[in-house]
Amino acid sequence: xxxxxxxxxxxxxxxxxxxxxxxxxxxxxxxxxxxxxxxxxxxxxxxxxxxxxxxxxxxxxxxxxxxxxxxxxxxxxxxxxxxxxxxxxxxxxxxxxxxxxxxxxxxxxxxxxxxxxxxxxxxxxxxxxxxxxxxxxxxxxxxxxxxxxxxxxxxxxxxxxxxxxxxxxxxxxxxxxxxxxxxxxxxxxxxxxxxxxxxxxxxxxxxxxxxxxxxxxxxxxxxxxxxxxxxxxxxxxxxxxxxxxxxxxxxxxxxxxxxxxxxxxxxxxxxxxxxxx
Amino acid sequence: xxxxxxxxxxxxxxxxxxxxxxxxxxxxxxxxxxxxxxxxxxxxxxxxxxxxxxxxxxxxxxxxxxxxxxxxxxxxxxxxxxxxxxxxxxxxxxxxxxxxxxxxxxxxxxxxxxxxxxxxxxxxxxxxxxxxxxxxxxxxxxxxxxxxxxxxxxxxxxxxxxxxxxxxxxxxxxxxxxxxxxxxxxxxxxxxxxxxxxxxxxxxxxxxxxxxxxxxxxxxxxxxxxxxxxxxxxxxxxxxxxxxxxxxxxxxxxxxxxxxxxxxxxxxxxxxxxxxxxxxxxxxxxxxxxxxxxxxxxxxxxxxxxxxxxxxxxxxxxxxxxxxxxxxxxxxxxxxxxxxxxxxxxxxxxxxxxxxxxxxxxxxxxxxxxxxxxxxxxxxxxxxxxxxxxxxxxxxxxxxxxxxxxxxxxxxxxxxxxxxxxxxxxxxxxxxxxxxxxxxxxxxxxxxxxxxxxxxxxxxxxxxxxxxxxxxxxxxxxxxxxxxxxxxxxxxxxxxxxxxxxxxxxxxxxxxxxxxxxxxxxxxxxxxxxxxxxxxxxxxxxxxxxxxxxxxxxxxxxxxxxxxxxxxxxxxxxxxxxxxxxxxxxxxxxxxxxxxxxxxxxxxxxxxxxxxxxxxxxxxxxxxxxxxxxxxxxxxxxxxxxxxxxxxxxxxxxxxxxxxxxxx
Numbered sequence: 001x002x003x004x005x006x007x008x009x010x011x012x013x014x015x016x017x018x019x020x021x022x023x024x025x026x027x028x029x030x031x032x033x034x035x036x037x038x039x040x041x042x043x044x045x046x047x048x049x050x051x052x053x054x055x056x057x058x059x060x061x062x063x064x065x066x067x068x069x070x071x072x073x074x075x076x077x078x079x080x081x082x083x084x085x086x087x088x089x090x091x092x093x094x095x096x097x098x099x100x101x102x103x104x105x106x107x108x109x110x111x112x113x114x115x116x117x118x119x120x121x122x123x124x125x126x127x128x129x130x131x132x133x134x135x136x137x138x139x140x141x142x143x144x145x146x147x148x149x150x151x152x153x154x155x156x157x158x159x160x161x162x163x164x165x166x167x168x169x170x171x172x173x174x175x176x177x178x179x180x181x182x183x184x185x186x187x188x189x190x191x192x193x194x195x196x197x198x199x200x201x202x203x204x205x206x207x208x209x210x211x212x213x214x215x216x217x218x219x220x221x222x223x224x225x226x227x228x229x230x231x232x233x234x235x236x237x238x239x240x241x242x243x244x245x246x247x248x249x250x251x252x253x254x255x256x257x258x259x260x261x262x263x264x265x266x267x268x269x270x271x272x273x274x275x276x277x
Numbered sequence: 278x279x280x281x282x283x284x285x286x287x288x289x290x291x292x293x294x295x296x297x298x299x300x301x302x303x304x305x306x307x308x309x310x311x312x313x314x315x316x317x318x319x320x321x322x323x324x325x326x327x328x329x330x331x332x333x334x335x336x337x338x339x340x341x342x343x344x345x346x347x348x349x350x351x352x353x354x355x356x357x358x359x360x361x362x363x364x365x366x367x368x369x370x371x372x373x374x375x376x377x378x379x380x381x382x383x384x385x386x387x388x389x390x391x392x393x394x395x396x397x398x399x400x401x402x403x404x405x406x407x408x409x410x411x412x413x414x415x416x417x418x419x420x421x422x423x424x425x426x427x428x429x430x431x432x433x434x435x436x437x438x439x440x441x442x443x444x445x446x447x448x449x450x451x452x453x454x455x456x457x458x459x460x461x462x463x464x465x466x467x468x469x470x471x472x473x474x475x476x477x478x479x480x481x482x483x484x485x486x487x488x489x490x491x492x493x494x495x496x497x498x499x500x501x502x503x504x505x506x507x508x509x510x511x512x513x514x515x516x517x518x519x520x521x522x523x524x525x526x527x528x529x530x531x532x533x534x535x536x537x538x539x540x541x542x543x544x545x546x547x548x549x550x551x552x553x554x555x556x557x558x559x560x561x562x563x564x565x566x567x568x569x570x571x572x573x574x575x576x577x578x579x580x581x582x583x584x585x586x587x588x589x590x591x592x593x594x595x596x597x598x599x600x601x602x603x604x605x606x607x608x609x610x611x612x613x614x615x616x617x618x619x620x621x622x623x624x625x626x627x628x629x630x631x632x633x634x635x636x637x638x639x640x641x642x643x644x645x646x647x648x649x650x651x652x653x654x655x656x657x658x659x660x661x662x663x664x665x666x667x668x669x670x671x672x673x674x675x676x677x678x679x680x681x682x683x684x685x686x687x688x689x690x691x692x693x694x695x696x697x698x699x700x701x702x703x704x705x706x707x708x709x710x711x712x713x714x715x716x717x718x719x720x721x722x723x724x725x726x727x728x729x730x731x732x733x734x735x736x737x738x739x740x741x742x743x744x745x746x747x748x749x750x751x752x753x754x755x756x757x758x759x760x761x762x763x764x765x766x767x768x769x770x771x772x773x774x775x776x777x778x779x780x781x782x783x784x785x786x787x788x789x790x791x792x793x794x795x796x797x798x799x800x801x802x803x804x805x806x807x808x809x810x811x812x813x814x815x816x817x818x819x820x821x822x823x824x825x826x827x828x829x830x831x832x833x834x835x836x837x838x839x840x841x842x843x844x845x846x847x848x849x850x851x852x853x854x855x856x857x858x859x860x861x862x863x864x865x866x867x868x869x870x871x872x873x874x875x876x877x878x879x880x881x882x883x884x885x886x887x888x889x890x891x892x893x894x895x896x897x898x899x900x901x902x903x904x905x906x907x908x909x910x911x912x913x914x915x916x917x918x919x920x921x922x923x924x925x926x927x928x929x930x931x932x933x934x935x936x937x938x939x940x941x
Contacts, residue, residue, distance in 0.1 A: 079849060079857075085347055085516040086349065088556075088685065090352050090440075090441055093343070138487060148344065149344050149346075152452045153455050156449055158449070163399070163755075166402065168411075169363060174417055175415050178412070181408075182442075185435075213408050216410065
């Protein structure tokens, strides 16, 4: 099954009655994987080592793990639990610390978009879950990120009910400002910023939402209070303080800038001193 | 039971307004006593849950994801249609209605589609008010672009991430209702059955995915906003966890499945590269605004390209066949999806494909880069710009418009699409079929509603680009929250539903039985391997081209596969713990039944329309041959394991003339 894409191998395509030769021009890669296994939140975890020799450079990282799991299942073992869904870099479900980097070594890329052509045959790859007290491990590489939802519930919205809106073009918004708001709004809520931060701070996640809404006239009205409530929740969840290390920006798969943290700080300060906007 | 569409009387353009003003209402004090379960937190489910919460109902919302924000609506790229006519290019509610009916090849319900076009404008207003950062022009007003199958520019967008931004808008509204206590969120909970009590949907059975615990949840009504079933094909552009199970549970309890063979194959996806592949990736239809689709004219060139001895760039203009522009001059590269997909299949089947598998054509931006480069040079007063400079300027314009899509393409394929033309091939993307619903979005089971892709109602046999987001949000924000009142207004005297009633206990026992059956097989083949084989069968016999012979064979193969599945599947782990393999096994079990029903439906529909192409029914030049006299109906199927039972809803067209669809 998994090895069918090897050089020159014949397989039946998805199209009826077309037998075709696939020449990928690449040899199978041999990899050693050191993977964090943990049965549940309260169990003690440990690294386990696996070897794979049917990996193809065109596979995505998660497809490589699929191949591993098929191998484990075929020997009646327990597959490695990892979370994933859209596999096109937008849902924010996938995670993984790969060789110490959230979402792996490639910049601006989620794990699901990372392809094996960025690794070499013979490599040893270490795979761990996000590490943060606020993200408890569910099983193996899966963590619980409910804390992010609670931060949004604390104020990451505009208080408008369905049907209350005026015409979409009633308020003009400067193109550049809309673009900057979009840069912040592009956050996928994956948690890489927390995993990257030595303080396990979720300030980039929180700031992305505060900044996105503060920039737009529709969101500006509630902005200081929003910042205050979201930061209170952030702290209550057990995320650490931001000390301007900026590892979050470096590791964010959507390359969200720490400038948004500066904007969050302004909004927070405005709320603390009770400033009227 | 005869199918009642419950479309209100009156002029098409007045129906919804009049109906909304005269439908029964539930008073605020009664709303607080009425409970509604919403399953799914994408655009259709999330928007409905948020709006029902705002209206004062007591809402419980369920998602199998860890967060409501993960729903697959998030992956929609290109945009959302609305009849705003901001571009002053002749758009109107009627035109959006007409385009959608025609695009769907006259197999959707007029009144529903008109209502969709009417509320489309409210969606944009609502999203802007929520802070959705739509693309804007330099003057600060909202920008638009064009999509396939239409001749106006009515698509609103947020880069190539429109679905993400609209979903986050709905998620944020939902989060607000959760914080206000109006909505209770059950994340990592998968619906595994719907509970019918005295003929009405009164709750669901859910599996807590973290603990494996089976839970009973009661309510006065149940709404399914659980998406489509494209993953029956195994390979599709859907997220890995998209599934049919919630809808299929309803079907097993008596709900009808309408037009299940109407599936959309999207023309511009990154081609399959190997058997290990887990999913396919869409390249937004918006790319066809500027990209030109072509294949080599000569089979010899195609062969050399497949063997890596030549590249597409080396072919001269006269050696290329821009087959969409050639066959459909009026719409060119912007023909609807079904038409574009089939045309690509035809050239590849004839041996003109350009990837090693033979299953790919080019989507080329070289001309767009030239055109934009020259225009930009002229704006900058660089009248003697060199070729290289023009390329540089043009590339920058294309990057601004489609940069994130080009990046995604390069990450997956390792090729730079600014230099080498993209390779694309059709892939399963969306399902027009779904649970049969009436005008109120209620299934044939009272109290059970379906919204968004989970229902069948608005897209006929083919959905136009940028209309899925429109329908999800129309249903969720502006239709279901009102029409559900027609059912709930009669329930104000119904006390709180007891989740310990016999119907709940029976359903729970049946779920436990299903799970133990799967766990106890302990066979030798993985769930994934069964899913992959099912996908091959559905694609081969119920994909882009279908025939009576193939469909009969496909049905037989799926039957045999289902038997083998229950004999030889291996589900590791335990049922009472976090167990993704068990989740998958339950979903694949449902896909195995749905796949068979698709074959039955496709076999029954002896005509070609939209995405449903029967080889026996085509015109001389290979276009779809619709047979309105016999097949202008919705095929709503009652599940029966021996032979599904067909119920027909005749489609009545009072406002548009049934015509052969032409994009020539």
